[in-house]
Amino acid sequence: MGKLDEYASPEEFSLALKSLNKEELAKLALYARYRTRGLEKKAGDVMGPESLMSEAVVRTLEGTRKWRKSVDVLMHLTQTMRSISSHWRRALKEGTGPAEAIMERVDFSVFEESEPTNGSPEDRLYILEDLRALKEIFVGQGDVLGVITMMGEGFSKEEICRTLKIQENDFEAVRKRISRGIIKLREQGKLNYE
Template sequence: MALVQRKMATPQECAAGLRKLTDAELRRVDEAARLRAVGLSGLDGSDLYQEAIARMLEGRRQWPLDVPLEVFLRKTVQSIASDYRRRQEAAGVVAESDVRADPETGDGAIAMAGDVSMAPQERVSAAETLARIDAMFRDDADAQAVIAGKAHGLSPAEIQKEHAMNDTRYATTLRRIRRSVVRLSEKGGNLA
């Protein structure tokens, strides 16, 4: 079997490719980054998105020209998020919500102190986003299981094991979630 050499984009081709992305493609990459950032402490979707672009432009991630740029960016975002999550787990980073202030009630120290990480408008927007996603998948137990598992930082294998899903069922559910979120976003539904 012969090894096929893939043509990689030059920095100029990367910059030109970014300029050619449509609003819909940019929105899909942004939505993918937001979804991948769920459960990552100290990192949000825009951080993942910007890091993916920076790595591509700096040549740390090479874009194969036979792969659509949107797909490449989404996979780069996924890789960065997975790597960050692994480093958090290896370092023993504990989610703020798991820090307990009162052993009897289980109230978290952060929850008792109040949320100062977001402006009031951002909190309202986040609550609306969660409500839309919940409504979108209210009758879809598999989708709810995958979303909850990802929100808690579980790996795909852990989600599959916990909910008795095979690879096909998990992948199908994940595609269904992504398509639904993209459709809502394209209809003008604000997920941010």
């Protein structure tokens, strides 16, 4: 078996995921609840069991977490959830918190075309640099770029969903992808605005 054959493609992972039965999915859900105990109280739904399961699946589909074909898919997902939840706990302990908390603190008015009325010029520059870096992560992903742009222009979730013709759960999924982008920028030391 060559190196290219060792890891499953996103399509192979998707098929394996769809083949899981109710009992196996229930085991994953139970493990996710176990790994996120206490996290929801500190960080809300962003660190809940459903978010953890979704994060494990998304990371595997995006290729940031590779599934070795020789490992059972359930084992892969549980190990991925363990890794993610450990990172979340460490982030909370260090006081960095979830990426949504960063997004809530950002004054998106600085992204508008008109001159913002608050914040120093240096702050506006840092935020614009962060926005540019965040958009670079999502080049070619129009749904994400659309949400980032509209959030920056001060649109509400309802207005964004209506304008971009997306469902509320799709909006939330995009917000989570944006959050992972913020985490990635922070881990790379490319985030100016905290």
